[in-house]
Amino acid sequence: MRNRGQNRSRIRWETALALGIALAPLPAIAQQPSGAPAAPGVAAPAAADRSLVNASTVRLPLRQLIGPKEPIYLMNAQSTYTLFMPLSARYGVRSCKLHLNFTNSIALLSERSTLRVVLNDKVIAQFFLTRNEPDHTVDIEIPVKYLEIGPNQFQFVVSQHYTLECEDPAAPELWTQILPDESYFEAVITWNRIYPKLSLLQDLIDRKLWEPYRYHVCFPNGASGGISPTQLSWGSIVAQGVGLNLEYRPLTVTTGGALLAGVDNIVVGQQNELTQYLTATEIGAINGSFIAIKALPGDPTHFLLVISGRSEEEVGQAAYAFSLINFPLPDSQYAQVDRINFPQKDFWVRNAPVKDPGVYSFRQLGLEKNASIHGWNTGSVQLQTYMPGDLSQDDPSNIELRLHFAYGAAFRQDSVLNMFVNREFQYAIRMDDLRGAVAYGYKVYLPVKAFQPGRNLVEISPTMVPIVTNHCEMVQNENLWFTLYRDSDFVVPGLQKKARLPSFTLFSQTAFPFTSAPDGTGLAVFVAAKDNPTICATWMLLAKMAQISGSVLFRAELNFTVPKSKKDLLIVGPLDSIPPEVLTTAPVNLQQLGRLRYVVQVSPSPEATAIGPVQEVLERLRGVPSERSEREQPATVEMATTADLLDDTVAVAYESPFARARGAMVITARDTATLYNGIVNLQDRRYWDNLNGNLAVWNTTPRSLATARLGPEFIYKVDNPIKRTQNSxxxxxxxFVAVVFLTIGLLAFVMRYLLRKREIKEE
Amino acid sequence: MTFQERIESLDQKGGLRALAIGLIVAVMIFFAANITTSTQLAVGVVGIASLIVLKFFKKNENTRVVFLSIGAFLSLDYLFWRTFTTLTYYDLVSFTCAILLYLAEMYGFIIYGLSIFVNIDPLDRKPAPLPADEAEWPTVDVLIPTYNEEKEILEITLLAALAIEYPKEKLKVYLCDDGGTDQRCNASDPIKAALARDRRRALKDLCEKAGAHYCTRARNIHAKAGNLNNGMEHSSGELVLILDADHIPTVDFLRNTVGWFLKDPKMFLVQTPHFFTNPDPIEKNLKTWRKMPSENEMFYKVIQKGLDFWNAAFFCGSAAVMRRSCLEKVGGIVGETITEDAETALTLHSLGFNSAYIDRPMVSGLSPETLGGFITQRIRWAQGMVQIFLLKNPMLVRGLSFPQRLCYFSSSFFWFFPFARLTFSLAPAAFLFFSLKIYDSNFIDFLAFAMPHLISAFMVQAYLFGSVRWSFVSELYELMQSVYTFPAIVKVFLNPRAPSFNVTAKGEILNRDFISPLAKPFYVLLVVNLLCIFAGTYRTLFDPVHEFAIGITMFWALFNIFILFACLGALLERRQMRSTARMAAKIPGRLILGDRKIPVDIMDISNGGAALAIDEAYESQLLPDQLIQLEPDKDFDIEPGIFHIEIRNLRYRDRTLMVGCSFKHQSLEEMKRKITFVNGSSRRWMEFQFKREKAIGVWGSFVYLLGAGVRFSIEHLGVGLLGTIRRDRESRTFGSGAPVKP
Structure with missing residues (x-):
């Protein structure tokens, strides 16, 4: 066995990030029998453990599967809306239903207008769209046998008519609306046995779970001696790794010294501290940075993940390696991390922002294959791109698209190719050549202002109309083809970088400024209390930030003392634990909650005062209005009240008291439990996506989020002096013009002097 | 310490040069700065506005460097953008064409940049006074090389050389005849041999009568350089004045040039401008003579002065005084290339000797009359300068200062213009016909980077050369030459030592209008560019995808057509009956009819004759073929005396009786006086040049050339299509241009 293990240790597993993990000798833990994997979509056979037989009901609102504010409208004579319902392999589904709430137009002809629900290409339900009873609430039983592990395609297909005669297929009264906030999937599930392999970690820490993922972190001395700063850091890296694996799904984390039943457990500690979790044989197998997985003792439906090493450094390396695992390898229960080779430049696990200036092919933006679209109003090509967190919203330049596309023949003259950025219309190209056309390098300019820091969605949407659309005439749409080639280019100009802080909008989009360096070099986290809920709240917040930025902030400085460094400062803790010194620059005094400032409106000062063309040109030369000076401070009314935070969680952002042009943010609540719940809730998109201003107060009973903008703004400091000058x-x-021409003038003066000297000599 | 003292102190420590380098680096950083398009647009707008303002302060010398610096900045900014943004690989053919276009542009950039450098502070050098004691003046030999020029032309030059105001004992004139060498006199063809012997005899007689020295040699080795070296072997003066056979010197030539040799012992050359009394064929055919500055004035009025500032004014083959001792150090006139003049200067500069240029026209010569002669001359220049580029590259030759290297590099590299011109002429077709992507840009970037560069480049050109070279004239002359010099340059590349010296024909006469046999390639270029316009129009209608690129290339093709129209106009060779051009004048004088004297005004004059304005009351006293005497007043300090003339014709112009007459001198002395009167004053030539030195601006020049181009190209097509004038079959041989020798 030993020899075999040594042979295997020479096998290198290199991820794209040059993560080198060598397989370690097979430890004793691997010899133990483990549960067989559950058949997909089918409940695992009942086991002795009660977690297998304890069925529970889980619910997945439709809203979670679509954009936060996106409506579902089905227009025209025929229309389809597609969404994907995820299903985790960890669930054994006993039964499942779709609770659907929809409303149709009262102009529809009931006997010819239907809605059918299609699951993975099988019709599972259909309804008449009745004009007399337009509001429908239905429960559709979903046959479990049709469900598949992974994404399940649900299509809502309508046929809508208003007459038995010839009709306008695009008549505006042909509509049905599905209400995503009132509709949901509901399933009775049991938990399947897990199959303990590191290669399956992605399916275990599963983004397809309908409920927030829960796990428990154990530190050997976590229960007795409290968590050390080093463990705090390990826990943070592990949480970020879990968060990244869940993509944008929320997570809940607890911590303690002992294993917790009913949830996944992750043990982090040095080899010699793990006696209470592992057998001596298992511990003996740890010969370096070590990651291993096994079923949780007594609960084969959950796992116990071990992150260990012989020294603190080895444990830290193992934790970091775990956080980067994003590929189904190694196919083993354990791995020993020999080394981690970091790329020479900044790197992200995902969501890497574009570099500027640069030319990106659409292939790099996710268009792996040429995209062909067929039919009338049947979809769009969507490209995701990530912009730097400090992208200026006043950048006047344009992003260039060099489109390579083809479209079919015999389109009606009003056929167009629309372009949207973040759902906002930007540009259109007429597809009016009756013979069809192939365009190579068609240039389209999208203003940088249309893009936001962080994730952006560029949609290229052909609206193809057949040339024959007369009533009562056969309409064929086989000519309606559009292909976008993947070698089209996305040309990013030199972008203007200037982040105005504090801004929760920016924080929610990119976790900026705390992720200005993707490895967290510029971030100092102050955990104001040493209790577990506060620590877990901090980890959850960092995990959310990692999800947003797509990177592990493994170099962030985490501590229980106030870090007076020049870094961006993140402070998490109950109100009474936050020292006043970190709040000296805060716009609200959280210590004196009875004294609050409320924003009121006054007549705004105009941003520009130019009233004639000459002044306008001068103003333009002076810079875009918002760049000229700081934005107007909001008018506030301060009043002394007798108030308390009660169940609210508060976040406030401001300029760091310890460094100019650096950000600081405090998240606090009355007590640690409220703070913990507040962070759990903050991960909910209904809160997170609506953050703005620099003061946010939220609660769940009842659900509320209030935001405001208070205090002065500042421009975030760019470290690189060249970039800073460039931005300026x-x-x-x-x-710039003045500096350029003054330099030229000075150069001309010096040259003139030297030339004159020569001239005198020649004469 | 005053500001001036601080500056001087800084300069002494080398700080000023360091500061200049630092500022240049700073400017380079601005190019590399990743600024937004709108900021770039602001730079362009302010830059152009600054140039417009500075133009009004042109007379202030301090603004010149600022003006040129801003122009250079805007163009270098474009260069960075052009290099790093617009060269996109789409496919091999497109990219190849894009690179060719880029190289053509780079050629233009290098020449433009060098032009700014060379002309940043032209030196207006004044003549150095000679000592009062003539005994201190150096001895001078005047060498007049000749090969096949007519005796009449040589006679004028010889007599004018002998009339130069200089101590007679210190001035010797040598006619160096390569047309009467032993080799030619003993040629196998008996007719040629007889002609050579006759020529030798006639020229020998002429020299003896005039008081000059005739010298020839055994063999025609090393062409003009060998001929001059032979002349130097026969002479011994400290200085050598070299004059082309048709270059008639003014009397003050040596007084204005020799002083610099006494002032600077390391001076090896004092060059003066070549001034022509007749139009070149393009001027003649487009009828721009006397209205527009001559083509060579840009070089002699500005560039040579700029070169002189950097101690790089070079020998132009004639109208120059050289120090014999310096020439002897390099074995005489160097003849490795066919532009022996520039090569000799380059060699002597590399040895540390100095040169000077005095901008005062002190010779009057003849331009080639036909396009054939003109092209022959330019092919020789192009081949010679390319030979220097290849065989004696100024950037590699030891001993030159860095500015001298740049100056010589500029002079030799300039002659690669045919590549750029032909590329620019054909580039629109690459896109409009074949959809090749040769310039990857968008409208906004083009507006922000290319437009400021284009506008500033035109403004800088107009600033530097506006009064001596109208806008678009360079494009016209270069395109006219490019078609023929391009293959000649390629030949030099294939065999750098192959080109041989071809003598430019002078003094030809054309007895009628005809289409130059050189016109055919220009028809092809015109058709290609006209088709570009059709293709562009079609694509605008049916390919709206590329409307910006189509618009730009169509504009480009239109510009080519504009230049090609002017070329076609110039390719219609105009009749020319006079071998000596008449210069406008206003000299009072008298006609002597027996014992009566009639007041006259000399309205124009040449070595052949003059036009006289006389009161109509005297008409009855004048008859055609009548032999009378003319007594002009002193003009430009030259006392003319009395000349015998013959009345050729009488006509009225605005109620004034105009009498055309020809000189009928009775002695060699009278002829010498007439030549001195007509050609002896440099002030006359200066005044003539001054009259046509006027800037008409970019738009004015465009309108003028467009008018001339359209009008004369229509005439050209009329002649070609309708055959209103019968083509002379004999004139079809290249370079002959249907001349009729007088």
Missing amino acids: FNGNPIV
Whole structure:
């Protein structure tokens, strides 16, 4: 066995990030029998453990499967809306139903208008769209046998008519609306046995779970001596790894010294501290940075993950390796991490922002194959791109699309190719050549202002109309083809970088400024209390930030003392544990909650004062209005009240008291439990996506989120002096022009002097 | 310490040069700065506005460097953008064409940049005074090389050389005849041999009568350089004045040039401008003579002065005084290339000797009359300068200062213009016909980077050369030459030592209008560009995808057509009956009819004759073929005396009786006086040049050339299509241009 293990240890598993993990000798833990994997979609056979037989009901609102504010409208004579319902392999589904709430137009002809629900290409239900009873609430039983592990395609297909005669297929009264906030999937599930392999970690820490993922972190001395700063850091990295694996799904984490039944457990500690969790043989197998997985003792439906090493450094390396695992390898219960080779430049696990200037092919933006679209109003090509967190919203330049596309013949003259950025219309191209056309390098310019820091969605949506659309005439749409080639280009110009802080909008989009360096080099986290809920709240917040930025902030400095460094400062803790010194620059005094400032409106000062073309040109030269000076401070009314935070969680962002042009943010609540719940809730998109201003107060009973903008703004400091100068120049063209021409003038003066000297000599 | 003292102190420590380098680096950083398009647009707008303002302060010398620096900045900014943004690989053919276009642009950039460098502070050098004691003046030999020029032309040059105001004992004139060498006199063809012997005898007689020295040699080795070296072997003066056979010197030539040799012992050359009394064929055919500055004035009025500032003014083959001792150090006139003049200067500069240029026209010569002669001359220049580029590259030759290297590089590299011109002429077709992507840009970027560069480049050109070279004239002359010099340059590349010296024909006469046999390639270029317009129009209607690129290339093709129209106009060779051009004048004088004297005004004059304005009351006293005497007043300090003339015709112009007459000198002395009167004053030539030195601006020049181009190209097509003038079959041989020798 030993020899075999040594042979295997020479096998290198290299991820794209050059993560080198060598397989370690097979430890004793691997010899233990483990449960067989459950058949997909089918409940695992009942086991002795009660967790297998204890069925529970889980619910998945439709809203979670679509955009936060996206409506579901089915227009025209025929229309389809598609969404994907995820199903985790960890669930054994006993039964499942779709609770559907929809409303149709009262102009529909009931006997010819239907809605059918299609699951993975099988019709599972159909309904008449009745004009007399337009509001429908139905429960559709979903046959479990049709469900598959992974994404399940649900299609809502309508046929809508308003007459038995010839009709306009695009008549505006042909509509049905599905209400995503009132509709949901509901399933009775049991938990399947797990199959303990590291290669399956992605399916175990599963983004397809309908409920927030829960796990428990054990530190050997976590129960007795409290968590050390080093363990705090390990826990943070592990939480970020879990968070990244869940993509945007929320997570809940607890911690303690002992294993917790009923949830996944992750044990982090040095080899010699793990006696209470592992057998001596298992511990003996730890010869370096070590990651192993096995079923939780007594609960084969959950796992116990071991992250260990012989020293703190080895444990830290193992934790970091775990956080980067995003590929189904190694197919083993354990792995020993020999080394981690970091790329020379900044790197992300995902969501890497574009570099500027640069030319990206659509293939790089996710269009792996040429995209062909057929039919009338049947979809769009969507490209995701990530912009730097400090992208200026006043950047006047344009992003260039060099489109390579083809469209079919015999389109009606009003056929167009629409372009949207983040659902906002930007540009259209007429597809009016009756013979069809192939365009190579068609240039389209999208203003940088249309893009936001962080994730952006570029949609290229052909609206193809057949040339024959007369009533009562056969309409064929086989000509309606559009292909977008993957070698089209997305050309990013030199972007203007200027982040105005504090801004929760920016924080919710990119976790900026705390992720300005993707490895967290510039971040200091102050955990104001040493109790477990506060620590877990901090980890959950960092995990959310990792999800947003797509990177592990493994170099972030985490501590229980106030870090007075020049870094961006994140403070988490109950109100009474936060020292006043970190709040000196805060716009609200959280210590004196009876004294609050409320924003009121006054007549705004105009951003520009130019009233004639000449002044307008001068103003333009001076820079875009918002760059000229700080934005107007909101008017506030301060009043002394007798108040308490009660169940609210509060977040406030401001300029760091310890470093100019650096950000600071405090998240606090009355007590640790409220704070913990507050962070759990904050991960909910209904809260997270609506953060703005620099003061946020939220609660779950009843659900509420209030935000405000208070206090002064500042421009985030760019470390690189060249970039800083560049930003300054771009923001103030007149300064750049002045510097350029003054330099030329000075150069001309010096040259003239030297030339004159020569001239005198020649004469 | 005053500001001036601080600056001087800084300069002494080398700080000023360091500061200049630092500022140049700073400017380079601005190019590399990743600024937004709107900021770039602001830079362009402010830059152009600054140039417009500075243009009004042109007379202030301090603004010149600022103006040129801003122009250079805007163009370098474009260069960075062009290099790093617009060269996109789409496919091999497109990319190849894009690179060719880019190289053509780079050629233009290098020449433009060098032009700014060379002309940043032209030196207006004044003549150095000679000592009062003539005994201190150096001895001078005047060498007049000749090969096949007519005796009449040589006679004028010889007499004018002998009339130069200089101590007679210190001035010797040598006619160096390569047309009467032993080799030619003993040629196998008996007719040629007889002609050579006759020529030798006639020229020998002429020299003896005039008081000059005739010298020839055994063999025609090393062409003009060998001929001049032979002349130097026969002479011994400290200085050598070299004059082409048709270059008639003014009397003050040596007084204005020799002083610099006394002032600077390391001076090896004092060059003066070549001034022509007749139009070149393009001027003649487009009828721009006397209205527009001559083509060579850009070089002699500005560039040579700029070169002089950097101690790089070079020998132009004639109208120059050289120090014999310096020439002897390099074995005489160097003849490895066929532009022996520039090569000799380059060699002597590399040895540390100095040169000077005095901008005062002190010779009057003849331009080639036909396009054939003109092209022959330019092919020789192009091949010679490319030979220097290949065989004696100024950037590699030891001993030159860095500015001298740049100056010589500029002079030799300039002659690669045919590549750029032909590329620019054909590039629109690459896109409009074949959809090749040769310039990857969008409208906004083009507006922000290319437009400021284009506008500033035109403004800088107009600033530097506006009064001596109208806008678009360079494009016209270069395109006219490119078609023929391009293959000639390629030949030099294939065999750098192959080109041989071809003598430019002078003094030809054309007895009628005809289409130049050189016109055919220009028809092809015109058709290609006209088709580009059709293709562009079609694509605008049916390919709206590329409307910006189509618009730009159509504009480009239109510009080519504009230049090609002017070329076609110039390719219609105009009749020319006079071998000596008449210069406008206003000299009072008298006609002597027996014992009566009639007041006259000399309205124009040449070595052949003059036009006289006389009161109509005297008409009855004048008859055609009548032999009378003319007594002009002193003009430009030259006392003319009395000349015998013959009345050729009488006509009225605005109620003034105009009498055309020809000179009928009775002695060699009278002829010498006439030549001195007509050609002896440099002030006359200066005044003539001054009259046509006027800037008409970019738009004015465009309108003028467009008018001339359209009008004369229509005439050209009329001649070609309708055959209103019969083509002379004999004139079809290349370079002959249907001349009729007088």
